Amino acid sequence: MSETADRVKKIVVEHLGVEADKVTEDASFIDDLGADSLDIVELVMAFEEEFGVEIPDDAAEKITTVKDAITYIDENKA
Amino acid sequence: MFDLTGMTALVTGASGGLGSAVAKALAAQGAKLALSGSNIDKLEAFRSQLGGDHVAVPCNLSDAAAVDALIPQAVEALGGKLDILVNNAGVTRDNLTMRMKDEEWDQVISVNLEATFRLIRAAAKPMMKARFGRIISITSIVGATGNPGQANYAASKAGIVGMSKAVAQELASRNVTVNCVAPGFMRSAMTDVLPEAQKAALLGKIPAGDLGKGEDIGAAVVYLASKEAGYVTGQTLHVNGGMAML
Numbered sequence: 149m150s151e152t153a154d155r156v157k158k159i160v161v162e163h164l165g166v167e168a169d170k171v172t173e174d175a176s177f178i179d180d181l182g183a184d185s186l187d188i189v190e191l192v193m194a195f196e197e198e199f200g201v202e203i204p205d206d207a208a209e210k211i212t213t214v215k216d217a218i219t220y221i222d223e224n225k226a
Numbered sequence: 227m228f229d230l231t232g233m234t235a236l237v238t239g240a241s242g243g244l245g246s247a248v249a250k251a252l253a254a255q256g257a258k259l260a261l262s263g264s265n266i267d268k269l270e271a272f273r274s275q276l277g278g279d280h281v282a283v284p285c286n287l288s289d290a291a292a293v294d295a296l297i298p299q300a301v302e303a304l305g306g307k308l309d310i311l312v313n314n315a316g317v318t319r320d321n322l323t324m325r326m327k328d329e330e331w332d333q334v335i336s337v338n339l340e341a342t343f344r345l346i347r348a349a350a351k352p353m354m355k356a357r358f359g360r361i362i363s364i365t366s367i368v369g370a371t372g373n374p375g376q377a378n379y380a381a382s383k384a385g386i387v388g389m390s391k392a393v394a395q396e397l398a399s400r401n402v403t404v405n406c407v408a409p410g411f412m413r414s415a416m417t418d419v420l421p422e423a424q425k426a427a428l429l430g431k432i433p434a435g436d437l438g439k440g441e442d443i444g445a446a447v448v449y450l451a452s453k454e455a456g457y458v459t460g461q462t463l464h465v466n467g468g469m470a471m472l
Contacts, residue, residue: 186396190354 152199152225153218159194160214163187173215191217199225228452231256234304235451236297238287238345239315241268243414244364247440248314248447253278255448257310260300287315287341288333297348307356310451311349313342313363313386320375331378338382339389346393350402359402360451363390364443367410367466383408387462394460403459407446410466413437434467 157171166181177183177191192208195201195217201224203211211217235252239245240261249259249272259280263269266284273282281303285296301308316338319330346361353359368376369383387406394404411417411428417437420428429435446465449455464472 186354186399193351193355 150218150222152222153214155198156195156214156218156221159198160191163191163194171214173218174213176213178212195221201225227454228255228448230310230448230451233257233309233451234260234307235310235312236260236262236283236300236304236308236345236349237312237314238262238285238296238341241265241272242314244409244412244440244443245314246272247444248312248364249276249280251441251444251448252310252312252451253280255452257451258304260303260308262296262300263315287337290340290344293341293344294348297345297352301352308349308352309356309358310360310362311345311353312447312451313345313361315341316364316366316379316382318376318379320379322375323377326377334378334382335385338379339385342386343389346389346404350393350397353402354397354400357401359397359400360455361390361393361402361404362447362450363406364447365406365408365462367408367464367470369408370462370464370472371470390462391460398459401456403450403456405450405455405459406462407443407450408462408464408466409438409443410464410469411437412443413439432467432469434469436467438465438467 160171161168164181164183164187175181177188192203196203199221201221207220211220235257237245237249237259240249241263249261253259253276260283261269261273261280262283262285264286269282269284273280283299283303285292287293317334319334321330342363363386365383365386368380369387372380390404390406442465446463
């Protein structure tokens with residue numbers, strides 16, 4: 149597992165209060181992890197802070213699974 | 227009760243009559259303020275009169291880019307956090323609807339409603355993150371009752387009320403409350419110069435028999451800003467001497 153993936157999963161666990169083994173790469177934030185739309189906004193803010201990346205709204209809308217987040221961050225982080 | 231020590235607040239239109247009264251009330255409860263306004267000299271004069279370690283963050287609310295920059299500026303000036311946002315600034319461009327020019331409509335909507343939206347949008351982020359926030363917008367009795375010659379102003383104020391209810395629902399779970407304070411007819415430079423007969427007619431409509439004072443609005447804002455008001459959200463607190471009971 150990549151370093152990005154580890155850090156993303158840690159943030160998801162902390163923010164959504166879910167168990168770590170539920171946070172698989174295919175897990176959907178809303179359907180599998182019980183996030184609501186406001187949680188997604190907060191997660192994106194947390195990712196931006198942790199990785200120093202800018203995630204514009206149109207990109208954020210496409211991030212629906214854990215894997216989506218990892219991929220976007222890996223492709224865009226400095 | 228209603229102690230604001232350790233809390234920070236941004237007040238727009240802070241050098242105006244109502245804004246300065248709201249700022250004084252918040253400062254008296256211990257809040258540290260960022261005072262915003264478009265007239266830099268007036269703003270600085272008020273800031274030094276207020277004393278303390280309050281800061282001035284000038285802003286022209288009809289300039290969208292300046293409005294978007296205001297919250298980050300205030301957060302920085304206040305040492306990294308913003309607990310309370312008071313949207314007080316507003317303008318009037320009164321005219322009968324038939325005569326109202328596009329510019330008169332646009333200016334009022336832009337400063338009163340759109341700038342308020344931009345400030346709320348920007349403030350929501352740090353407040354949500356902090357799991358605490360108080361957003362208070364000063365509306366008007368006119369937004370609920372209407373007033374001839376003020377279609378633009380009434381629309382802008384009613385617009386803030388609806389917007390606040392929507393945002394209140396979005397942010398309630400994060401301990402961020404969004405409320406409005408709606409003044410009735412206030413004592414001001416404008417009402418001071420009214421002819422006696424007109425003044426008497428005006429007071430006849432107010433059960434309390436007097437015009438409102440800035441302090442009356444300041445006290446309402448302090449309440450809604452306090453920790454104690456945490457279960458109150460999406461509301462409009464009417465402060466109007468009983469003139470309209472809504």
